Amino acid sequence: MRTVNSLIGSPIERLEDLRFLRGRGQYVDDLARKDMLHAAILRSSVAHGRIRSIAVAAARALPGVHSVITAKDIGNRVPRVPMRLQPLPDFEPFGQPVIAETKVRYVGEAIAVVLAETAAIAEDALGLIEVEIEPLPAVADRRASAQDASLLFEDKGTNLAIKFRAVRGDAAAAFADAPYVRRESFRTQRHMALPLEPRGLLAEWDAARGRLTLSGGAKVLFFNRRTLAKQMGLPESAIEIVENDVGGGFGARGEFYPEDFLIPFAARHTGRPVKWTEDRREHLMCVNHAREAECDVEIACKRDGTILALRGHAYVDVGAYMRTNGAVGARNVAQFMSGPYRIPHIDVDVALQLTNKTPVGTYRGPGRFETDFFRERLLDMVAQDLGLDRVEFRRRNLVSQREMPYQIATITPFESKDEFDSGDYQTTLDRCLDEIKWTEKSKLAGKLIDGRYHGLALGCFIEGGAAGPKESARIVLEPDGLYSVYVGSSAIGQGLETAFAQIAADALEVTIDRIRGVFHGSTCYVDDGYGAYHSRSVVMGGSAMLDAAKNLREAIRAQAAQRLGCQPSEVEIVEGSKAVGPGGKSIALNGLSSEGISAEGAFLNKKHTYTYGAHAAHVAVDAKLGHVELVDYVVVEDCGRIINPLTVHGQAIGSVVQGLGGAMMEHLVYDQEGQLLTGSLADYLIPTASDFPNIRAIVMGDHPSPINPLGAKGAGEGGIIAAGGVMANAVANALSAFGAQPRELPLTPTRVWELAQAPRK
Amino acid sequence: MEPRLTLADCLRHHLRLTGTHVGCEHGVCGACTVIVDGAAVRSCLMLAVQAEGAEVVTVEGLSNDADLTPLQKSFRRHHALQCGFCTPGMITTAHALLSEEPDCDAARVREVLSGNLCRCTGYIPIVEAVLDARAAYQPKGRDRSGDRA
Numbered sequence A: 001m002r003t004v005n006s007l008i009g010s011p012i013e014r015l016e017d018l019r020f021l022r023g024r025g026q027y028v029d030d031l032a033r034k035d036m037l038h039a040a041i042l043r044s045s046v047a048h049g050r051i052r053s054i055a056v057a058a059a060r061a062l063p064g065v066h067s068v069i070t071a072k073d074i075g076n077r078v079p080r081v082p083m084r085l086q087p088l089p090d091f092e093p094f095g096q097p098v099i100a101e102t103k104v105r106y107v108g109e110a111i112a113v114v115l116a117e118t119a120a121i122a123e124d125a126l127g128l129i130e131v132e133i134e135p136l137p138a139v140a141d142r143r144a145s146a147q148d149a150s151l152l153f154e155d156k157g158t159n160l161a162i163k164f165r166a167v168r169g170d171a172a173a174a175f176a177d178a179p180y181v182r183r184e185s186f187r188t189q190r191h192m193a194l195p196l197e198p199r200g201l202l203a204e205w206d207a208a209r210g211r212l213t214l215s216g217g218a219k220v221l222f223f224n225r226r227t228l229a230k231q232m233g234l235p236e237s238a239i240e241i242v243e244n245d246v247g248g249g250f251g252a253r254g255e256f257y258p259e260d261f262l263i264p265f266a267a268r269h270t271g272r273p274v275k276w277t278e279d280r281r282e283h284l285m286c287v288n289h290a291r292e293a294e295c296d297v298e299i300a301c302k303r304d305g306t307i308l309a310l311r312g313h314a315y316v317d318v319g320a321y322m323r324t325n326g327a328v329g330a331r332n333v334a335q336f337m338s339g340p341y342r343i344p345h346i347d348v349d350v351a352l353q354l355t356n357k358t359p360v361g362t363y364r365g366p367g368r369f370e371t372d373f374f375r376e377r378l379l380d381m382v383a384q385d386l387g388l389d390r391v392e393f394r395r396r397n398l399v400s401q402r403e404m405p406y407q408i409a410t411i412t413p414f415e416s417k418d419e420f421d422s423g424d425y426q427t428t429l430d431r432c433l434d435e436i437k438w439t440e441k442s443k444l445a446g447k448l449i450d451g452r453y454h455g456l457a458l459g460c461f462i463e464g465g466a467a468g469p470k471e472s473a474r475i476v477l478e479p480d481g482l483y484s485v486y487v488g489s490s491a492i493g494q495g496l497e498t499a500f501a502q503i504a505a506d507a508l509e510v511t512i513d514r515i516r517g518v519f520h521g522s523t524c525y526v527d528d529g530y531g532a533y534h535s536r537s538v539v540m541g542g543s544a545m546l547d548a549a550k551n552l553r554e555a556i557r558a559q560a561a562q563r564l565g566c567q568p569s570e571v572e573i574v575e576g577s578k579a580v581g582p583g584g585k586s587i588a589l590n591g592l593s594s595e596g597i598s599a600e601g602a603f604l605n606k607k608h609t610y611t612y613g614a615h616a617a618h619v620a621v622d623a624k625l626g627h628v629e630l631v632d633y634v635v636v637e638d639c640g641r642i643i644n645p646l647t648v649h650g651q652a653i654g655s656v657v658q659g660l661g662g663a664m665m666e667h668l669v670y671d672q673e674g675q676l677l678t679g680s681l682a683d684y685l686i687p688t689a690s691d692f693p694n695i696r697a698i699v700m701g702d703h704p705s706p707i708n709p710l711g712a713k714g715a716g717e718g719g720i721i722a723a724g725g726v727m728a729n730a731v732a733n734a735l736s737a738f739g740a741q742p743r744e745l746p747l748t749p750t751r752v753w754e755l756a757q758a759p760r761k
Numbered sequence B: 001m002e003p004r005l006t007l008a009d010c011l012r013h014h015l016r017l018t019g020t021h022v023g024c025e026h027g028v029c030g031a032c033t034v035i036v037d038g039a040a041v042r043s044c045l046m047l048a049v050q051a052e053g054a055e056v057v058t059v060e061g062l063s064n065d066a067d068l069t070p071l072q073k074s075f076r077r078h079h080a081l082q083c084g085f086c087t088p089g090m091i092t093t094a095h096a097l098l099s100e101e102p103d104c105d106a107a108r109v110r111e112v113l114s115g116n117l118c119r120c121t122g123y124i125p126i127v128e129a130v131l132d133a134r135a136a137y138q139p140k141g142r143d144r145s146g147d148r149a
């Protein structure tokens, strides 16, 4: 039997599983309401053009159709999707109207919403709407974008949304006397989070009370409620956003999308509940894309391999609009190009270029996956040039424990300073080398064995977490003596309920069965919540919970003292079930108050946690077929204090496989007309069960974060970040006889085959 | 019932058996897998009218209130699910496989599961969970591996 205070750190089987395994999860599309209408959305099939006319009469006349909504029906000014993070005034002109007004700017942009008695009739009616669009030249990539020949926003006169710059020290001076410099260009491809559950919403308008309930929320319920309240002219208190079970998030799900206005608007417009569920094609064209970045970078080193400076230019294709978190990836490309390495002088800028493609947002490890590929590739090239051992070269330049906290490049225009909080980056590197048997396997590097070339590589990463400013929690001692926990964080499949129950039970010094439930995912549970992004839930929500537990225990002592006739300080709470006063007089907590006792807690934070680690890969490449077999893959990360090793380990493995998808296959392909060519899961490939059977994850918890009371760090992104760079380096190593230097992802069989076409050395 | 109604939509929206999930509607993701006359089938690619007279088993039919089944327990123990969206399809697919081939090896499990997408787990724990559940599917008297479930 477990005793109290032992839950944190235990591999507790998840509470959520009991419903999921029986098919009793409740995802938004599982909901139904009497009298509900179904929405279907007509989307632009043209990437760039001016809307001449929209004729909806025929659609409206179809039996079973209730109404059709276009921009005209919305009112004087069509609301824009706001920026949630980095809301700089510079971005405002590039905001997306929730429904196209005069122009369409990407394939998939919403033009009209049909509301009908069944989903099938609504879809039938889409075919009856006639839209006339005068096509304009499509801006299909960042080079065309930079030419400004065709403009997405004519009155702005440019397709450049903004430029960020990351600076540390004096790069120009460092380059001026550098003994060795190498310049390279790299590129990562557009791909996306692709959670398995398509998005959906169910909006209910209560006209009598003027209240709106929106199911299908995720990730950032409170921000979305604030936004929707403004757009619909309602007080925030009139809106409740509910999070149901969510089939994966990975950064993309739960951001404020155009439909998050259109569906609630339709419910108020029609006076009936409205449900909408996207299909996979819509998902591929409408949910935030990510990762399309290029760079021209230069590195300066001493001959002994000490890195002196890094500078260059990066370009991110941000798609047609700047929405919610669309600037984060680009910022991270610049700010984290140096990764976990000590690079004293840095000057990297990044241009955010608008194109006629789906707008971008964050995807797990935003910007970090891209920039890790750039940097780790570059490091291997440098090591080769200078005749250095790849491992020793990295080891020499990793930020060391005694340099903590370590100041990283400052990014403008935010002027946001940031520092690595803690850790010993060498230990994860060493452990990773051990696990993959680096020394032994090095003998295979570049060798042709049974028709395949073997390659080995490693890379190091840093993962930011715990974004502030705040998270809130509330714990209630119920009249029956059980505890209910409410928190402003969101669950998007990370096993949050279990982790929070562990933290709360330990803080209250009770066994986990005394926690009646962890309630999250509604804007009515706490006053002010912030949600799940930037690997923040456990750190922020968990720390808020510690505060709430402390306050609750005080409140219980105060009440018990009155009943026991003593001072609160004389009361001891025993096993979370009774309060004991002087002389052993005691009172059971379930008899303490008939309404229950409630206490709130909060955690405020300006700093970030930095999880870190290393990946290593062993591949076997068939040079004739371009096929890459992953023989072994190891990820080692230290994510501070571990709440539940079972779920953290699961996150690491899942994250690696997503990263391998991005490294080897996933690609959202557009043609020069701005048409998406990968609009189904038969075209957009993600890893399956047979692709990568050999992956191991080791999660260490040796260096707790000093910046929060739990000591936890954000986790869950570390597995993805280094995957692209490591796989490319492994393929380069395997095909070294051909002088292969991959500069672009994904490493599809065609690309790998091409790399092996040079004459063998 | 409209002839164009898919079996998936019929189960979910007409019979309100929402354990069967729909992730793509074009036969790739496997989230909608149900067992029709013993075979794992994608219910998004089958019309409801085609199921007339057939025995259809969904994840709900493979569950009971009292306890998790050995297969479900194995999934839980191996942390073979995160968001749970792919899980019903994984359970039905694995159940159909193990019922036919209780001695299948890891390569076979991977091959069969490769028709079911999971975006969360990386598959490794799912494959382990299925392998670990084989014991429960052995014909009586042949249980060699000592089922821990």
Ligand code: FES
Binding pocket: B021, B022, B023, B024, B025, B026, B027, B028, B029, B030, B031, B032, B033, B042, B043, B044, B045
């Ligand atoms: S929903 Fe049927 S295979 Fe994806």
Ligand code: FES
Binding pocket: A196, A247, A248, A493, B080, B081, B082, B083, B084, B085, B086, B087, B117, B118, B119, B120, B121
């Ligand atoms: S557990 Fe989320 S898709 Fe498999």
